[in-house]
Amino acid sequence: MTEYKIALLGFGGVNRALAQLVAEKNDVWAQELGFTLKIVGVSDIFLGSVIGKEGIDPKALVAVPATKGAFSSLDNGCAEPANETVIRFTGADIVAEATFTNPVDGEPANTFCRWALEKGVSVVTTNKGPVALHSAALKKLAASTGAAFEFEGAVMSGTPVIRMAQETLAGSEITGFKGILNGTSNFILSSMQAGLDFGSALAKAQDLGYAEADPTADVEGHDVRLKVVILANELLGAKLTPNDVCCEGISKITATDVENAARQDSRWKLIGSAQRSASGTVTASVSPQLLQNSDALAGVSGATNAVTFETNLLGPITVVGAGAGRIETAYALLSDIISIHKNKTKRAI
Ligand SMILES: NC(=O)c1ccc[n+]([C@@H]2O[C@H](COP(=O)([O-])OP(=O)(O)OC[C@H]3O[C@@H](n4cnc5c(N)ncnc54)[C@H](O)[C@@H]3O)[C@@H](O)[C@H]2O)c1
Numbered sequence: 001m002t003e004y005k006i007a008l009l010g011f012g013g014v015n016r017a018l019a020q021l022v023a024e025k026n027d028v029w030a031q032e033l034g035f036t037l038k039i040v041g042v043s044d045i046f047l048g049s050v051i052g053k054e055g056i057d058p059k060a061l062v063a064v065p066a067t068k069g070a071f072s073s074l075d076n077g078c079a080e081p082a083n084e085t086v087i088r089f090t091g092a093d094i095v096a097e098a099t100f101t102n103p104v105d106g107e108p109a110n111t112f113c114r115w116a117l118e119k120g121v122s123v124v125t126t127n128k129g130p131v132a133l134h135s136a137a138l139k140k141l142a143a144s145t146g147a148a149f150e151f152e153g154a155v156m157s158g159t160p161v162i163r164m165a166q167e168t169l170a171g172s173e174i175t176g177f178k179g180i181l182n183g184t185s186n187f188i189l190s191s192m193q194a195g196l197d198f199g200s201a202l203a204k205a206q207d208l209g210y211a212e213a214d215p216t217a218d219v220e221g222h223d224v225r226l227k228v229v230i231l232a233n234e235l236l237g238a239k240l241t242p243n244d245v246c247c248e249g250i251s252k253i254t255a256t257d258v259e260n261a262a263r264q265d266s267r268w269k270l271i272g273s274a275q276r277s278a279s280g281t282v283t284a285s286v287s288p289q290l291l292q293n294s295d296a297l298a299g300v301s302g303a304t305n306a307v308t309f310e311t312n313l314l315g316p317i318t319v320v321g322a323g324a325g326r327i328e329t330a331y332a333l334l335s336d337i338i339s340i341h342k343n344k345t346k347r348a349i
């Protein structure tokens, strides 16, 4: 039985949910997936750090309160973060990076990924910063050390989008996409349709673990802009940066706008899209759009997201599923580890 030693960078909603899955599902994974996970280190700027090369009890981790320095209550725990030690010196095979998304330069998560990949330690991440801004360099580094760099959760949480398009739509030529790619803003718009005010809907989305640490990224469209860059670069062969994508969010949409839309049999949705022209140029944008209720994307509500890929051989292909959520995103990390395991098993044959 294969056992992967994993180190967790950041212990907020997503990595805490991954620890919960490890606590509950390791036995099932052993049978169904052919591997188990052992957590050997965790570091978080707020909670501190804990190292246990023989394995840290995931149930004890999940029970740690979200209070400053709380890891100091665990065996071998302390109130200070130890990011570099946890990444480089715990003997981890895989680092699960889930610290905050920095849309400007992707740091410090980009450095965390580099520390791991330089040592040949694979990285699975849900962090959009390093993927949108440094994916090419990180993939090159990973290839040079035989490590993997996987990031399914960067777009639509655990809903299979990136790998699905790369693997199962290979050869069908994707020429563009259009989608609802932010759980928080879609949750807010759906809640406003149901009569809730903007502020209360946002507070609820934060409570449910959908929103970014700074929710401005959700409501001003910056989060979708990163996702559009990721999808365009990964699937359309573009080399976009966030500055190439015009971006407007939902913060100016009022209750009156939502009511007026309903009277016109329509709904406001925050849409991210990109298109590759015949000459190969890729153009992309993020903006609120008024969709007729008959439009397939209009019916996608709450934190559910959807993306339609335009393909040459199959026409439009739409994927609908969770766009955010703690467990849903932790599943993305698991799906990345499954992919690493499958590739490793294939190489061994
Ligand atoms: N929650 C979701 O639905 C979701 C979905 C997809 C992607 N993501 C992305 O996954 C990542 C994690 O999301 P989350 O919901 O767990 O966020 P979170 O804010 O709950 O947790 C992030 C954790 O990282 C820690 N952290 C921040 N900076 C750090 C640093 N320099 N060193 C060590 N720890 C640091 C914070 O203390 C916090 O505990 C984010 O990048 C987010 O954009 C989240």
Ligand SMILES: N[C@@H](CCO)C(=O)O
Pocket (backbone or CB within 6 Å): 154, 155, 156, 157, 181, 182, 183, 184, 185, 210, 211, 212, 218, 223, 323, 324, 325
């Ligand atoms: N804050 C993001 C998390 C998923 O990337 C959202 O609401 O979609």
